[in-house]
Amino acid sequence: MRIGCIINLMNSMKKIGEGLYYDVYELSSTRVLKVEKPYWRKQLTYLKWGMLRYFFRNLIHPGIFKSSLEDSKRLPVIGGELFGNTIFHDHFTCEQDKVQTIEAYFRTHSDEEKKVIIEKYIQLTYMLWERGFSDVVFNYLRNNGVTEDGRVILCDFNEVTFSKEETIRAVQRKPWLKPWMLRLLFGSFERHVKKRLHAAFTIAHIEKYWNTHGN
Ligand SMILES: Nc1ncnc2c1ncn2[C@@H]1O[C@H](COP(=O)(O)OP(=O)(O)O)[C@@H](O)[C@H]1O
Numbered sequence: 334m335r336i337g338c339i340i341n342l343m344n345s346m347k348k349i350g351e352g353l354y355y356d357v358y359e360l361s362s363t364r365v366l367k368v369e370k371p372y373w374r375k376q377l378t379y380l381k382w383g384m385l386r387y388f389f390r391n392l393i394h395p396g397i398f399k400s401s402l403e404d405s406k407r408l409p410v411i412g413g414e415l416f417g418n419t420i421f422h423d424h425f426t427c428e429q430d431k432v433q434t435i436e437a438y439f440r441t442h443s444d445e446e447k448k449v450i451i452e453k454y455i456q457l458t459y460m461l462w463e464r465g466f467s468d469v470v471f472n473y474l475r476n477n478g479v480t481e482d483g484r485v486i487l488c489d490f491n492e493v494t495f496s497k498e499e500t501i502r503a504v505q506r507k508p509w510l511k512p513w514m515l516r517l518l519f520g521s522f523e524r525h526v527k528k529r530l531h532a533a534f535t536i537a538h539i540e541k542y543w544n545t546h547g548n
């Protein structure tokens with residue numbers, strides 16, 4: 334897809350999300366278009382989030398943004414459905430299955446339905462480990478989502494590592510226990526998520542699943 338064509342599409346589409354790297358537009362009832370934000374808007378996002386260390390780091394080394402997106406471009410080829418059948422067009426613009434983020438899904442579903450999603454999220458993480466890579470931020474509420482047909486996918490795969498050692502270090506940090514994430518879970522469900530993720534994301538499980546796909 335050419336840049337001019339993307340700009341025309343953006344003007345007629347509804348924006349449904351934004352992160353550090355991307356503006357996300359609804360392309361159809363089942364697909365989205367993700368358009369890379371220009372450098373200065375990414376930097377403004379860091380300022381808005383109060384992440385001054387990253388703002389100054391990227392001021393000195395503007396290429397960091399590009400290299401982290403470069404790494405993630407290889408992933409859909411390996412992961413396919415796990416990444417929502419992402420297809421890259423010009424540069425880093427891509428198309429992807431439309432989801433409801435897990436955060437949005439949790440706001441409107443029962444505890445029983447939410448439990449099923451947590452189990453699907455755990456299984457997705459194991460499938461990534463089986464293919465020899467892992468998400469390191471475990472920001473499952475905002476970077477993972479549920480498709481119309483009930484699959485859980487990793488829609489933001491910009492923070493993925495191919496290193497088992499880095500995955501072990503990430504799991505040891507237990508990023509899913511960050512207070513802002515727990516606040517979004519509310520009470521009794523928070524206990525359930527903590528218990529399940531604590532049991533599921535262990536070094537023993539990384540050892541069990543790492544790079545075993547196709548063996
Ligand atoms: N496939 C998708 N379907 C629906 N909304 C999405 C999709 N991908 C991302 N979004 C929304 O856009 C936001 C930013 O997208 P994300 O992929 O996380 O980009 P970034 O790398 O900029 O963080 C997400 O938090 C989510 O709200």
Ligand SMILES: [Mg+2]
Nearest residue numbers: 352353476489
């Ligand atoms: Mg994101």
